[in-house]
Amino acid sequence: MAGKKRKNDREEALTENKAPKKKKKKNRNRELWIITYVFIACMLAVIGNEIYFVYAKSETAVNNSYNPRQELLASKNIRGQILSADGETLAQTVRGEDGNEERLYPYGSLFSHVVGYSTRGKTGVEYLGNMALLNSNAAFGEKIQNEITSQKNIGDNVITTLNVEVQRAAYEALGVYDGAIIVTEPSTGRIIAMVSKPDFDPNEIADIWDDLVADESSSVLLNRATQGLYPPGSTFKMITALAYYRQNGGDTSGYHYQCNGSFTNNGHRINCYHGSSHGSLDFQKSFEKSCNSSFANIGLSLQLEGLEDTCEDLLFNRKLNLPIVSSQGSYVLGTDAGDYDIMQTVIGQGKTQITPLQLNMITGAIANDGIAMKPYLIDRIENYNGSTVKKYEPEKYATLMTNEEAAFLTGLMEGVVENGTATRLRGLSYTAAGKTGSAEYSENKSDSHAWFTGFAPVENPQVCVTIIVEGAGSGGEYAVPIAKRVFDAYFSR
Numbered sequence: 001m002a003g004k005k006r007k008n009d010r011e012e013a014l015t016e017n018k019a020p021k022k023k024k025k026k027n028r029n030r031e032l033w034i035i036t037y038v039f040i041a042c043m044l045a046v047i048g049n050e051i052y053f054v055y056a057k058s059e060t061a062v063n064n065s066y067n068p069r070q071e072l073l074a075s076k077n078i079r080g081q082i083l084s085a086d087g088e089t090l091a092q093t094v095r096g097e098d099g100n101e102e103r104l105y106p107y108g109s110l111f112s113h114v115v116g117y118s119t120r121g122k123t124g125v126e127y128l129g130n131m132a133l134l135n136s137n138a139a140f141g142e143k144i145q146n147e148i149t150s151q152k153n154i155g156d157n158v159i160t161t162l163n164v165e166v167q168r169a170a171y172e173a174l175g176v177y178d179g180a181i182i183v184t185e186p187s188t189g190r191i192i193a194m195v196s197k198p199d200f201d202p203n204e205i206a207d208i209w210d211d212l213v214a215d216e217s218s219s220v221l222l223n224r225a226t227q228g229l230y231p232p233g234s235t236f237k238m239i240t241a242l243a244y245y246r247q248n249g250g251d252t253s254g255y256h257y258q259c260n261g262s263f264t265n266n267g268h269r270i271n272c273y274h275g276s277s278h279g280s281l282d283f284q285k286s287f288e289k290s291c292n293s294s295f296a297n298i299g300l301s302l303q304l305e306g307l308e309d310t311c312e313d314l315l316f317n318r319k320l321n322l323p324i325v326s327s328q329g330s331y332v333l334g335t336d337a338g339d340y341d342i343m344q345t346v347i348g349q350g351k352t353q354i355t356p357l358q359l360n361m362i363t364g365a366i367a368n369d370g371i372a373m374k375p376y377l378i379d380r381i382e383n384y385n386g387s388t389v390k391k392y393e394p395e396k397y398a399t400l401m402t403n404e405e406a407a408f409l410t411g412l413m414e415g416v417v418e419n420g421t422a423t424r425l426r427g428l429s430y431t432a433a434g435k436t437g438s439a440e441y442s443e444n445k446s447d448s449h450a451w452f453t454g455f456a457p458v459e460n461p462q463v464c465v466t467i468i469v470e471g472a473g474s475g476g477e478y479a480v481p482i483a484k485r486v487f488d489a490y491f492s493r
Contacts, residue, residue: 181225266340359453379391
């Protein structure tokens with residue numbers, strides 16, 4: 001009996017000794033699983049980051065001037081050509097008798113900003129298409145043969161959306177003035193022409209670079225079409241009109257104003273351009289005549305929160321999500337602003353700033369039933385034999401307004417051409433709609449930039465044109481004739 005008891009005691013002791021070991025083993029297994037899960041999560045994060053880099057950020061990294069991969073690709077491939085939509089060579093690399101390669105731009109300053117340059121960094125299409133231009137999709141057998149014979153492969157070509165004749169018309173129409181012109185297809189976002197002045201000859205960029213960098217006041221390299229910030233002047237009345245339309249339930253029929261050339265409120269005075277007295281005006285006539293007095297009156301009736309919302313809908317105070325380098329338009333009127341600041345802002349003065357690109361996108365949305373398309377410059381990539389490597393398709397950027405709101409603004413802008421400040425576009429082989437602007441930019445009230453933005457034909461918009469002529473004066477007198485030459489060039493292609 002005693003022996004049996006001793007046996008039971010030993011078994012209980014063994015059981016007690018084994019229990020902690022089993023628990024300790026379970027804890028160790030749980031720790032191993034936790035480490036395994038953490039390791040797997042880290043590996044998945046690394047893989048995800050690599051995939052994101054390859055598909056989203058690889059081009060940005062390759063285009064970085066500090067990336068040695070560019071030199072490696074350049075040592076193996078001759079940089080490809082940049083071509084216009086109509087097949088003209090805009091940039092090419094040639095090899096001299098000494099074997100050195102040189103980048104040439106046959107059209108010189110005509111495409112200086114939009115095509116850009118590939119020396120001292122890269123800009124324009126030279127930057128946007130850099131990865132394609134550095135790579136070669138020549139036949140595999142040909143690349144093997146070139147490797148054996150130590151020959152370079154011929155790089156891929158970038159086919160742009162640009163048209164030479166429209167570009168030339170815009171460039172020549174701007175003449176000696178500084179400013180910018182951008183021409184697009186509102187239904188696709190294709191950029192047909194882009195001009196910025198002052199300009200430069202990209203063939204000479206290496207020679208003039210030091211002088212340009214040394215001159216801190218120089219803005220020659222600035223692409224004014226995408227980076228130039230200007231007061232919008234009376235083109236902002238499109239936005240004021242849209243805000244009024246929204247806040248009045250789409251009904252502007254009850255509006256009336258008697259213009260005697262100026263508007264005064266709480267001791268603050270707004271004058272019409274050159275003090276013009278427009279007489280009895282409804283909303284449509286106020287827009288057609290671009291009456292500052294009437295629009296100052298309209299502005300004071302607006303809810304500022306609603307005006308701010310409308311501006312944000314139309315891309316103010318936000319960075320444009322585009323591969324094209326661009327500046328951000330700004331609307332800074334607070335909801336507690338005083339009457340004078342309100343009156344200045346609603347006629348496009350004050351502190352509001354906009355780029356020609358943003359204004360063109362707004363105008364394009366009006367022409368395209370409220371939808372702004374993403375502006376783009378590259379149509380496709382081809383190898384040097386003409387086989388398509390990659391095709392770029394039109395892409396929606398954002399819905400800026402409803403179809404009804406776009407139709408309302410189209411009606412106002414059509415009236416500007418038929419009865420208002422842009423009558424030089426009336427009675428042509430095509431119909432047009434637009435808005436002029438004269439934007440003051442200094443203490444001298446007579447100093448103003450000339451604006452025009454519009455599209456044609458009204459019934460089926462095919463082209464959208466936005467123009468800024470620095471220091472020229474009235475938009476109707478200076479920008480509209482330029483627009484006519486650009487429209488004419490487009491429709492005579």
